[in-house]
Amino acid sequence: MxxxxxxxxxxxxxxxxxxxxxxxxxxxxxxxxxxxxxxxxxxxxxxxxxxxxxxxxxxxxxxxxxxxxxxxxxxxxxxxxxxxxxxxxxxxxxxxxxxxxxxxxxxxxxxxxxxxxxxxxxxxxxxxxxxxxLQVPTKSLAYFCTLADIHTNPHIQAGNEVDLLGAIRAVGPTRKFKTKGRPEAKEREVREIRLFDQLSSNLILKLWDFEWIHMADDWTPTQDILFLADVRVDKDDFRQCKVVTATSRTIIAINPNIEEAKHLATYARHANFSLGAQVERSVSTIDYQTIRKVSNIVTLQDLTNTGGISGESDFPSIVFGYITKMDLDGDVGKIVHLRCSECHSIIPVATKLCSNIDCQAFNDHNFVQRQTPKWNLKMDVSDSTGTLENCRVDGDAATRLVGKIEEFVDLSEADKTSLKWRHFIQPVKLWLVILLPNMDRARSSTVILNWNPVTLDEFAKDTPIPPIQ
Missing domain, CATH: 2.40.50.140 (Nucleic acid-binding proteins)
Known part of the structure; x- marks a missing residue:
């Protein structure tokens, strides 16, 4: 020089x-x-x-x-x-x-x-x-958002800049296009990266700059963690959800050397994106004791039919009603699930052998499954206005309702039938949440968080008056 x-x-x-x-x-x-x-x-x-x-x-x-x-x-x-x-x-x-x-x-x-x-x-x-x-974030860790904040926090609007920590779920292909109505325009590229963390299974990151687009070739799903400084929040009109976009102000630290990233990396390596796991993650953030709103079932049905409230991903409520369907005396394999601790596929509780041919634990009698059985209990709930069908019952609520799994599986068919009918004839107060459709859920899902028996006087006093049709 x-x-x-x-x-x-x-x-x-x-x-x-x-x-x-x-x-x-x-x-x-x-x-x-x-x-x-x-x-x-x-x-x-x-x-x-x-x-x-x-x-x-x-x-x-x-x-x-x-x-x-x-x-x-x-x-x-x-x-x-x-x-x-x-x-x-x-x-x-x-x-x-x-x-x-x-x-x-x-x-x-x-x-x-x-x-x-x-x-x-x-x-x-x-x-x-x-x-x-390159692994040292350029922004303070005190103020970064979770991915769930982007989806649910009404104060985070399109056009805002935020800092995020996320694991890579999927690296999309590079798409090329020309701006509509401008035949002389240069060809542009865009690439979508799907991110996740402990509280949200999906947030789309859009890359428009050549440098980031081609760096993404080396990013590995469930292995690489990104700290994103100053990404812009946008509204995706086609998907009807929020996304984030890397702009000329964005700096990305790959696999940042911070404790929060190490915790996320450990979680990401064993991440489970099944519908059941998504429901569990959503429910884990809700404290049923904070729910105050009381609704009747026709109101909740209207909510699910219309797609919910704009900007809301879930709708918690209290319902007074009756349990009208709960197949406790059916196939125990449908009521109690065990998932493989390697690939998360459902495996029979009786054999504890994974049947997924692509899993390293496939039919391996020597492989020790590290996960315990979980409830997969479902019920219908009714009041005078209608019925919510196929509601999932959260694990703690299921245990309070029918006992511990190891005790339940040893009950005789007659005892299971008796237990079922004992709950059918009793009015109950139910704390539940409607999980509304999003990028990962095509349909809404209802989860029972807790229940308590109530007297007929309480039932009559606290049940909302049905709307006039």
């Missing part, structure tokens, strides 16, 4: 406005594709942007101005997130107070690269100390 001996290497945290003849070394943590525009002199110019970092505390935005397409294409092709670069003779200027189209950075300055006299090259030595910075 000509004149390199005259340069002063300065760390990002030590930069001062107006510094000249400096050399800055850092790892690229974000990069935007170059774009062209016509200058005032009529000549086409090219500009690209990147963000570099040289310590956990210091990172800065770099704007690169280039006079011709060859340089722009070379920059796009040869420099990527994760590369350690040397930037020589940039201008050191005060940054905008709140940059609208660039990542939030720690430095009060920005670097401006103009060719000439500025130059950029890859650092000639391996720098694991700098590349480890």
């Amino acid at each position: 000509p004149g390199r001996t005259l340069l002063r290497r300065i760390r990002i945290g030590a930069l001062q406005q107006g510094d000249e003849g400096v050399l800055v070394v850092g790892v690229i943590i974000a990069k935007r594709q170059s774009r062209s525009f016509a200058g005032k002199d009529g000549h086409t110019r090219f500009v690209a942007e990147m963000t570099i970092r040289d310590s956990p505390q210091d990172w800065i935005n770099v704007t690169l101005w280039m006079a011709n397409e060859v340089l722009a294409e070379a920059l796009d092709a040869n420099y990527h997130v994760g590369d350690v670069v040397e930037i020589a003779q940039p201008k050191v200027q005060l940054k905008e107070s709140e940059p609208k189209f660039s990542p939030t950075v720690s430095s009060p300055f920005q670097l401006t690269f103009s060719d000439p006299p500025s130059s950029i090259m890859k650092h000639p030595e391996r720098r694991p100390d700098l590349q480890r910075l």
Whole structure:
């Protein structure tokens, strides 16, 4: 590099406005594709942007101005997130107070690269100390959202920027298209990534930038964790749900070295996306003791038929009614389930052998299943206005209703029938939740969270008056 001996290497945290003849070394943590525009002199110019970092505390935005397409294409092709670069003779200027189209950075300055006299090259030595910075989030961990917050928090609106921690559930293909009505427009690309965490099984992340789209080729479902700084919340009109989009302000840390990511990675390796598991995750966030609203069944039926309340993913309520169907004396294999601790397929309680041919525990008598049997109890609930059919009964509520699993399976058929009819003739107060349709559930689902027998006086006093048809 000509004149390199005259340069002063300065760390990002030590930069001062107006510094000249400096050399800055850092790892690229974000990069935007170059774009062209016509200058005032009529000549086409090219500009690209990147963000570099040289310590956990210091990172800065770099704007690169280039006079011709060859340089722009070379920059796009040869420099990527994760590369350690040397930037020589940039201008050191005060940054905008709140940059609208660039990542939030720690430095009060920005670097401006103009060719000439500025130059950029890859650092000639391996720098694991700098590349480890790719795993350090650029935003505080105190304020990141859960994926469930995006779906359910009414204060998070389309257009808001949020920070998220999510595991990769699926990496979609890259789709190419041209903007409608603009035949001269360049072909664009978009890619969708499905994320999940401990409380939500699905949130779509949209990638529009070349750099992130091609980095996603190396992302592995259930193995890689992303910390997303400043992704934008959008409304997907086709799916009728919220999604998030990586923009020019977004920085993505892959497999961040933080405790929260380690916990999520452990969970992700054994994640279960079956409908039953999704229901369990949703129900686990609801405390039945906080439910105050009392509804009759026709109101809840109207709710499920119309798709629920805008912005709500579940509807908890209290119902006074009767249990009108509960097949306790049916096939015990339909009432009690055991799932394989490797692949989560349902396996017979009697044999405890997995029948999934793709599972490493397939028909293995020596494999010790680490999961205990769980209730798969369902019932119909009725009042004077209608019936909620096929309601799932949460595990704790099922145990209170019919006893422990190991005791229930030993009951005679006559005892099971007697137990069933004992509950049929008694008015009850039921705490339940309607889980409304979403990206993973095509239909609504009703879950009984708790129950208590009530007197006829309580039943009459607290049951809502049916609506007039």
